[in-house]
Amino acid sequence: MEKVPQVQALLKQFPWGRIETDGTFAEPLVRAYYNVLGAEGFGYWSIPGGSNAHLQQPSNTSGSSRVLRVEGAKGFEHGYMLLSNQVLADETGWKLEKRLIPRLVFELGTEPELASKADIVDWDSWYKWRNLPKESPAALLLHYPLTVYQLLVNVLHVTGPTRNSSESRQALNVHYIGAEVELNMLPLFSELALLLPYTDIKMTFFGVAVHSLVNKAKKNSVAMKAKQNEPVYAYTSPASCGASTLSVFLHGDHENWDPRLPFLLGSKPDAIVGLNAGLTSYPAWQFVILCCHTDNTPFAVTEYAEQSAELQRDALPQIIAHALPRLHSAGMNGSELHNLTRPREYPIAFNPFQRPGQRNLGSVRLPNIPNGFTMGVVGNDEQEIIHPASTGVSVPASDLSELLQKTEQFSLNRLD
16 A cells, blocks of 8 residues: 555646545546547547456457446547548547647657656656646656656667767567557557657557458558558657657557568567556466567566566466476577576566556555556566576465456456
């Protein structure tokens, strides 16, 4: 419960940050106040509604939950705007007063300060850097790209605002797994190009929703570019901000990330991220976990609840140990086996760029927030040794199953 004051303080800094009597934050009321609550036709704010946080996860096997659910808008397609022939701009995407919009296109002299000269560590510093009043509800959407920034810079340490220069640029290849609602706001990830000067970012989105969207793409639509291996969105920051670039790709050929996919062979990402991931709630994650450990690919996620992250941290060595007999029989040995089984730390931290406000989950009182807590799964070689994965003792399936069930109880990933 010691994190409750932190969660509440983060919300209270905003004029719209009202805490209800049960400790929750009624985000839909704020959206309604700004006239951005709804499904299709609400720009970046478009959501299906309902109580399921992750609508397109057929691999989830925890359907026995008895919690009351509210259905979302029927037929809603995440990223539906990409089925048209143009990408949303600042005004058409945000649908807010101009003074409340964190613009991506600037008039001369209105650009933010070069990020390497600023100290952007939380919402307060970001709002000041962007010269945006706290009245703006931008944080209710921008927690997605800013959380990716937090994972890349402060969890995985694969890049940073002071790392690069005009003489020495960095090419950064990021895989974003499990995208859904993010498909409705792809231009907002341009914030990464502003936050990371002199960096050329390639970001590829994977997931069931991505696969569904790309397969519905028609001629001349934005989404059709994905079938042609072209970026569906691109942005270049102003020269005064480092002239960084962002290229967004959608991988629509398969529902799940798999390093054996032809286009991934010989093209290892610099980092893999998953937001509100539910690592032990969806079976598809287990393959990602094993592959990132084996190849030492930097991998980090966020979870709604700290307790969920802790249970998942405890489950990771057991998932690895449980898979070892199968991997041994498949011939794995040498450096791959060493990487997979060597002891690692899985650090968990409060995310300063979490979405403000506790989720409305009724009886849940412990902090449970979208992108609430970060967890590094695979980092650099300097990781502290804490959680060993034993190569000699297999983990009983019953123990692993029990741990996964506890994780699901804490995460409540399917509610919002």
